[in-house]
Amino acid sequence: MSLLYTSLIALSTAVLCISCTAGDGNKVERQRADSLTNEVVKGKMSLERLAKSDEFMYFNxxxxxxxxxxxxxxxxxxxxxxxxxxxxxxxxxxxxxxxHFAVKQAKDLHIPNKAFVYYQRSFDEMNRKAATSKDSIRLELPDDYATKLLKE
Incomplete structure (x- = not known):
């Protein structure tokens, strides 16, 4: 009976861990993200360091x-x-x-799935509009745009 009980506990823990790391962030991940954001706002951590970290981050x-x-x-x-x-x-x-968006999953970027899907759909929509445009919409992406975002 104890082997079955131990196996069930291990399986439950694994399922819980998987569900916590997928999706849109659990309560603990969001609290940590808020705390780290406050560190940046207070000047105790650099924006670039947090952006390049593997810490979960989301926005409203x-x-x-x-x-x-x-x-x-x-x-x-x-x-x-x-x-x-x-x-x-x-x-x-x-x-x-x-x-062309080279990432396939939100968890690879440590962001919520909702944000990932939102951006992915936006890129798809802009690509669709450019493809169907009669007056040839030219898409733009400034050099090193990601880094420029951190300097705004």
Missing amino acids: EKYFYEPADLKAIPKFDKVQIQIVTYRIYKHVKLSANRY
Whole structure:
């Protein structure tokens, strides 16, 4: 009976770990992300260091649905947006007037799946518009755009 009990506990723990590392971040991951963001806001950690880390990062979902002027939003929100956006654009290339996104999973970037899908769909939509445009929409991606995002 104890072997069965031990096996069930091990299986439950594995399932819990898998579910916690997938998706949109659990409560602990989000609390840690908030704490690290506060470190950047207070000047105790550099934005670049956090952006390049493997720490989970997310931003308020309301920014998916409304335009975000980085100069007008609170510093805390700006830092989170910059980090997630940096991690996305670090893996985007422009070739033959199409955006190519080289990452297949949100967990590879340590960001929420919702943010990953949002950006992925945005790239797909821009590619579609460029492909169907009668007046030849030219897509743009400035050199080293990801790094420039951290300097805004």
